[in-house]
Amino acid sequence: MSIERKHSTIKKALLFSGLSTMVITSCASYWLWDRLNSALPLLNGEVNLPHVENEVVIDRDRSGVPSIIAQTRMDVSRAMGFLHAQERFFQMDYLRRKAAGELSALFGESFVSADKEARLHQFRKSARQAYESLDVRHKALLDAYVEGVNAGLEKLDSTPFEYTLLQASPNLWQAEDSFLVSFAMFMEMQGHDYRNTLYLNKLRQNLPQALVDFLVPLGTSWDQPLDTQHLAAISIPSAEVYSLKSATDTSQDILALHEQADSLYTMALQDSPSVAGSNNWAVSGTNTKSGKALVANDMHLNLNVPNIWYRVGFSWHEADEDRKLTGVSLPGLPLMIAGSNTHIAWGFTNSMGDWSDLLRIPADKGQELVTHITQRIDVKDAEPVEYVVDVTPYGPVVEREQNGDLLVLRWVAHSSSAVNLGLLEVERASSVDTALPLFNNTHMTHLNVVVGDEQGNIGWTMLGALPKRAHSVWAPIDYDDKEYDWSGYLTTDKYPKRVNPKSGFIFTANARVVSGDELDIIGRENYALGARAQQIHNGLRVMHEPSEAQMLRTQLDSRAIFLQRWQYLLLSIMNEEFMAKYPELAEYRKIVNNWNGKALKDSTGYLLVRAFRTQVARRVFSGILSGVNESNPDLNVFDYFSLTSQWEGPLWKLVNEHPDHLLNTHFESWQALYADALTFLNDHFNNTHGSIANAKWGDYNKVAISHPVAGALPLIGRFFNIPEYGADGDINMPLVQEQSFGASMRMGVTPGEEQSGFFHMPVGQASNPMSPYWMAGHDDWQKGVFSPFLPQETVYSLKLLPAESKE
Numbered sequence: 001m002s003i004e005r006k007h008s009t010i011k012k013a014l015l016f017s018g019l020s021t022m023v024i025t026s027c028a029s030y031w032l033w034d035r036l037n038s039a040l041p042l043l044n045g046e047v048n049l050p051h052v053e054n055e056v057v058i059d060r061d062r063s064g065v066p067s068i069i070a071q072t073r074m075d076v077s078r079a080m081g082f083l084h085a086q087e088r089f090f091q092m093d094y095l096r097r098k099a100a101g102e103l104s105a106l107f108g109e110s111f112v113s114a115d116k117e118a119r120l121h122q123f124r125k126s127a128r129q130a131y132e133s134l135d136v137r138h139k140a141l142l143d144a145y146v147e148g149v150n151a152g153l154e155k156l157d158s159t160p161f162e163y164t165l166l167q168a169s170p171n172l173w174q175a176e177d178s179f180l181v182s183f184a185m186f187m188e189m190q191g192h193d194y195r196n197t198l199y200l201n202k203l204r205q206n207l208p209q210a211l212v213d214f215l216v217p218l219g220t221s222w223d224q225p226l227d228t229q230h231l232a233a234i235s236i237p238s239a240e241v242y243s244l245k246s247a248t249d250t251s252q253d254i255l256a257l258h259e260q261a262d263s264l265y266t267m268a269l270q271d272s273p274s275v276a277g278s279n280n281w282a283v284s285g286t287n288t289k290s291g292k293a294l295v296a297n298d299m300h301l302n303l304n305v306p307n308i309w310y311r312v313g314f315s316w317h318e319a320d321e322d323r324k325l326t327g328v329s330l331p332g333l334p335l336m337i338a339g340s341n342t343h344i345a346w347g348f349t350n351s352m353g354d355w356s357d358l359l360r361i362p363a364d365k366g367q368e369l370v371t372h373i374t375q376r377i378d379v380k381d382a383e384p385v386e387y388v389v390d391v392t393p394y395g396p397v398v399e400r401e402q403n404g405d406l407l408v409l410r411w412v413a414h415s416s417s418a419v420n421l422g423l424l425e426v427e428r429a430s431s432v433d434t435a436l437p438l439f440n441n442t443h444m445t446h447l448n449v450v451v452g453d454e455q456g457n458i459g460w461t462m463l464g465a466l467p468k469r470a471h472s473v474w475a476p477i478d479y480d481d482k483e484y485d486w487s488g489y490l491t492t493d494k495y496p497k498r499v500n501p502k503s504g505f506i507f508t509a510n511a512r513v514v515s516g517d518e519l520d521i522i523g524r525e526n527y528a529l530g531a532r533a534q535q536i537h538n539g540l541r542v543m544h545e546p547s548e549a550q551m552l553r554t555q556l557d558s559r560a561i562f563l564q565r566w567q568y569l570l571l572s573i574m575n576e577e578f579m580a581k582y583p584e585l586a587e588y589r590k591i592v593n594n595w596n597g598k599a600l601k602d603s604t605g606y607l608l609v610r611a612f613r614t615q616v617a618r619r620v621f622s623g624i625l626s627g628v629n630e631s632n633p634d635l636n637v638f639d640y641f642s643l644t645s646q647w648e649g650p651l652w653k654l655v656n657e658h659p660d661h662l663l664n665t666h667f668e669s670w671q672a673l674y675a676d677a678l679t680f681l682n683d684h685f686n687n688t689h690g691s692i693a694n695a696k697w698g699d700y701n702k703v704a705i706s707h708p709v710a711g712a713l714p715l716i717g718r719f720f721n722i723p724e725y726g727a728d729g730d731i732n733m734p735l736v737q738e739q740s741f742g743a744s745m746r747m748g749v750t751p752g753e754e755q756s757g758f759f760h761m762p763v764g765q766a767s768n769p770m771s772p773y774w775m776a777g778h779d780d781w782q783k784g785v786f787s788p789f790l791p792q793e794t795v796y797s798l799k800l801l802p803a804e805s806k807e
Helices: 002-039 074-101 109-119 123-132 137-156 161-166 175-190 191-208 209-215 251-259 260-266 361-367 434-438 516-522 530-543 547-554 566-574 578-582 584-592 604-622 626-631 637-643 648-657 670-689 778-783
Strands: 043-047 055-062 066-069 280-283 295-300 310-318 322-328 338-340 344-350 356-361 371-377 385-391 394-401 404-410 448-451 457-461 497-499 504-508 702-705 721-728 741-743 746-749 758-760 797-803
Touching: 002 161, 055 074, 066 074, 074 109, 074 123, 074 137, 074 175, 074 322, 074 797, 109 371, 109 385, 123 175, 123 344, 137 175, 191 209, 191 356, 191 394, 191 404, 191 626, 191 637, 209 604, 260 504, 260 778, 280 344, 280 448, 280 457, 280 530, 295 338, 295 344, 295 448, 295 547, 338 746, 344 434, 356 361, 385 404, 434 448, 448 504, 457 504, 530 547, 530 746, 547 578, 547 746, 547 758, 566 604, 566 637, 566 648, 578 584, 578 670, 584 604, 584 670, 604 626, 604 637, 604 670
Parallel strands: 043 797, 066 310
Antiparallel strands: 055 066, 055 797, 280 295, 280 504, 295 741, 295 746, 310 322, 322 338, 338 344, 344 448, 356 404, 371 385, 385 394, 394 404, 448 457, 457 497, 702 721, 746 758
16 A cells, blocks of 8 residues: 555544544534433422422522522421522432432442441431421421422432433432431531541540640630630640650651652641631610611532522411512521521521440440341442441440450430431521520531520520530540439520620521530530631631621731741741741742731742641641651541641740751751751742742632532533632631632621522522523622622513413
8 A cells, every 4th residue: 555545544544533523522512411401300390299289489690599488387398498499409319319319229339438427327217217207297398398399309300410421320319318407407517526536535545635735736826715714725745744855756757748749748738637627796776876786607518510409499488478589498497597588687607516426335244235237329330339337225336446456436326316307497487586595496416506586685595405514525435434424405495595695696607605514515626726716716806897898808818827837937037047048038028028927829928827827736746746647547636637627736836946856856956856847848930830929829728619510511511510729718717728628608698678688609509500590600609799688680480380270
């Protein structure tokens, strides 16, 4: 064959191949386009539904926010179920499967470990029991919701597109599934707390108790509880208690740090797993221009496509009174989670309390108390997996110690009393005084609730079942130790509460809220660092006639007040003598000296100060914990940062007092430790960005919000995600923002004046990229633009009609 003919053949083959690829891609794109369009929700017209009692109108604005107008609360429940199924059924299914340990059947082998973890808790059994325990009214409203869900799923032209991509079919919704959604939130907020107790147990097995108390303090000087009582600081243990001079050398740990510089530096910008928490506060009518309370809330969670919340407004007529609520719902539940009912407004934060214990059962008692339950885990495209769960009358076995003793998890979430539909009663509350006990009777994951009313009153209390116990404990205890026994749950009159404090405002931010006996009720351990709460408190204290706009500005506050003292420390370290020894750090010091004191995406100074603190922390604590990590090879310093958010307390004392006996033995002096951290960072930034001035906070604080099925679409999956971008904000300030973690919503509202309120929600309402309101509202959230709390002008209108009115 001639060269010319050969080239011609190759060209034809390439052309044919290219055309074939285009045809295949076009066909696949058209198929996906068709699947997406056929799975869109009904927006206009009329639809007949079984069980609907009277005509229900669902008006949507241009952002897809629905207003349900019904004659009864039962029909509101049906309409909510219908909407949730039409727009968010896959999300609902994901949450019920997460709690039940059934994700592998949908996604495959990669989820088997997660399913095994969930099966420990037997939530499906507890969900059935919770449903059977409902009173007549709540059971009827949940049944109506289930009717709406399954009707909404049936009225789609095709199943939600995620199932098409996964080659699966959805199962109908059952009443117990709604409680699985509640248990999924327990897992999100508290599911790994017991792992921290396991790690703390290892610290106590390897270190003197005085050193453990120092490393894991109950609080710091940043605490800002509502009662203003501060805990005494713990002194650094003396060399007689513990000294690294006689401990194993940690040079190998530091060597590994440098050998894996790139990967570890990426981790260095995340001090610990994000605290699943939030901000909320209320300002009393004595401070506002209207004389009514003003409530603000931004709940921080992992961010996904779609958003975990679904915005909704609904109204009905009851007992000669018109009821109207606006806020956010959680698909899977017939409830208004946070919002306003025109008389009160409310919002939540994670309480961060202690709601579980680890009980130690001696090895010789194990055989008597343990029952083996074999679980079958169905796995997509693979054989089922058999998993044996060891349970006791006190809870599941989560670890076996070297001597054969069993550690058993006792957790509030294991009780069917842990979940109910108490928020249905809050809907009808007309004041703070009537609302607080209703919140106490609401059982779901434990939350701080802040509430304000149209009379100007404000209050705080707890939501969730609180165990009746003498005090909490953060260490394994003997299973038969009566001192730490639980004897049921507290009645509402025993819950901590605050109403109308003299300051005129109430706030929470996942940090410690109370002290003394009340702290024993909630638990003394594992709170978020108080820096965020303190910054909110100080801002509210100086506000004059706060407005909704001021509430939004506070939520967007990115001032780095927490890191100011680290900037001062860093400049004092980089003095004239130090700079003479390390002249290559001159640019580093200049930028730190001129920082703007804010966590802005374009800030180099903030990045340099923040990165210095994290690198110093790693060098300090990897030395102190070297013996623990050598005895437990599966552990490292990052487990410590996961254990406690209070590590700033011991770190700050160490870098100010420079105890020679706790200095990482790889370094000759504390100054050498600082120099090592700074030269490491200087080299990293120069090598990665060309120059240190080119490195920006936004290069590392990149927001990445993705859809769970995007990975199944290698060519076009990215179109289901939010394009990655650098963002302002950080952890220890009101504007909480990390890579895939941040404000899942923001609101500020005065009950009775909802038209003046604002609302933000990332990603928006829709889960289907072909929706006319796909990503509507996301830009307002991202840019901090004031956007209305209430649904706006109607663009789409749908009627749900009783089946007997069918033409």
